[in-house]
Amino acid sequence: MSRTSGELAHNRRMILAAGVIDATGMAACPGAVLVEGDQILAAGSPEQIGSVPSAELVQMPEMLLLPGLVNAHAHLDLSGDGVWPAAGNDFRGWVGQVRALRAAQTPALCKQAVQRGIELSLAGGTSCIGDIAGHSPMATAKALRESSLRGVSFQEVFGLGDRQNATVDRMRAMAEGGPLEAQGIRLGLSPHAPYSCGPAVFGAAAECGLPLTTHLAETPAEIELSVSGTGSLRDMLERDIGVWDTSVDVPHAHPIDALIGSLDRGQFLCAHLNWIEPRHVDMLAASDVRVVYCPRASAAFGHCPPMLPSHPWRRLHDAGVTVCLGTDSLLCLDTPDRLSVLDDMRLLFQRDGVDARLLLSMATTHGASALDLDHDLVRFGPGLAGVLACRAEGNTIDTLLADVLGRDDAPQWVVGGGAA
Ligand SMILES: [Zn+2]
Known part of the structure; x- marks a missing residue:
């Protein structure tokens, strides 16, 4: 030519x-x-x-x-080489292994893991991401900014009982620091989950003005802990991690009921929502909560038939909630060569017969909405x-x-x- x-x-x-x-x-x-x-x-x-x-x-x-595509829930820092535990039915044991490996991760190894996560994301066709930075948060945001990915780097925080004040101080310092947005990547906050962050942490997050995400209603054990203060997550927090003490209050309510005030005040993107009750659907819609469903991760941890007859994402979508897709970490996936919600679309299409055009929306425009990104990023x-x-x-x-x-x-x- x-x-x-x-x-x-x-x-x-x-x-x-x-x-x-x-x-x-x-x-x-x-x-x-x-x-x-x-x-x-x-x-x-x-x-x-x-x-x-x-x-x-x-x-x-x-x-x-x-x-x-938009992957609205990833943990790129869990993409490192080496023997990392695969997801399974023993959530407490899995978290214990991940924590031990993370504790042994040097900043250089963490950087390598994030870099590999970026490469795997690009290999999967990801253009925009919501990434949870659990290790070396600012270094992770920097690596994202040096890549072609756009989206949000959610800095992960933990804090129960008496530890909440220090966490709130750290979040406020982050919200006042900068730059909050550079090279297509905004900083956000991720109070990890209702069982690892107390109400003061969620309340302060809701007021800080940053993009927010959290893991919510992921396991039956989370519900048990919130309702009755017992179970495997209580054992994990008390015995394995040592952060459960007499200063921690048990809400005596489902985590969504316990958190709804903060969900109403802030703009949260909630991951998983595997275990909700029918009455929560309208509550979440009224709260303007966004939901990121990670179908392969849910399946890897057993939150699928027969343990969970059907995921509530469809009911949430029908109620007007923005539902998008995420991969969660590489440890939950069956695609070692890529991190891509294309494969989560495929699971929902092949397993559940979900409409292909709806899946395309969930993997593009819904993800952009959930991360407050411009729809032009996913429009021809x-x-x-x-x-x-x-x-x-x-x-x-x-x-x-x-x-x-x-x-x-x-x-x-x-x-x-x-x-x-
Ligand atoms: Zn996650």
Whole structure:
């Protein structure tokens, strides 16, 4: 193909594919995307875009083009090399092993783990992330800022009973420090969970004005501890970690009932919500809580049939709650070569028959909403954070998308993200 030097300077490409779709109403089969550098100039059918003689033609007839994906719940610092425990039914034992390994992690090893997590995220087609920084939080945020990922680095905090005051002081210092936003990554806070952070920590977090996330209603043991102050999590906190003492108050209520005041005041993104009661659905919708469901992580810890007959995400979605997708950590996943909500979409499509277009929304626009990111990052247009190509066969946009979700191969970047 011949091009003039002026055309080369524009680096303009016309990608012709089997189809192109995003979750904001743009869909075409066959599909075409006109790109200049990393910027989308136009997307739609080849007829809609028309002939652009100055553009290099890139033929991808076996590919469906999608926006880069949003992983709203990750723990990149748990992506390190070495023997890390896989998720299983013994949550207390698993947390104990992870804590011991984390304690032995030097800052250099933590940095390596985060870097690997970034690479695995890009390998999975992730353009935006909500990452929980549990180890070396500022170093993790810095690594994210040096990558092409956008999103939020949630600095994780813990604090029960008498330890809450020190945690609140640390959170306030973080909220007053800076920079809170740089290179596409904002700082947020993650009070870890209601069983590891007391009401003063959640109350102060709700007032701090930063993006917030927490793990909520993840296990039956969490509910037992909150309601009656007993069980395996009490044993873990008291005997294994040594943070449960007489200064810790038992709420004597389900964690959602105990936390609802803070959830009402702050803008929380709540992860998991495996074990909620039907009456909580409307409460959470009224609180404007956002929910990130991590289907593979839930399954890895046994929060799926038969232990949990059905996850409440669908009821929350139907009640108007923004429900998006997350991977949780690499330790919960069956894809050692990538961290991608594409594989969580596939689980929900293949196991539960969830509508493919709804899954695309959950993995893009809903994730952007949950992280308070601009929808332009996941919409075919000038602000799009990256374009993925996924192998697909089909004659319509819906059969192409269904075919992508029926497979298990990795996506490729064709614009932005990890594209060469
Ligand atoms: Zn998590």
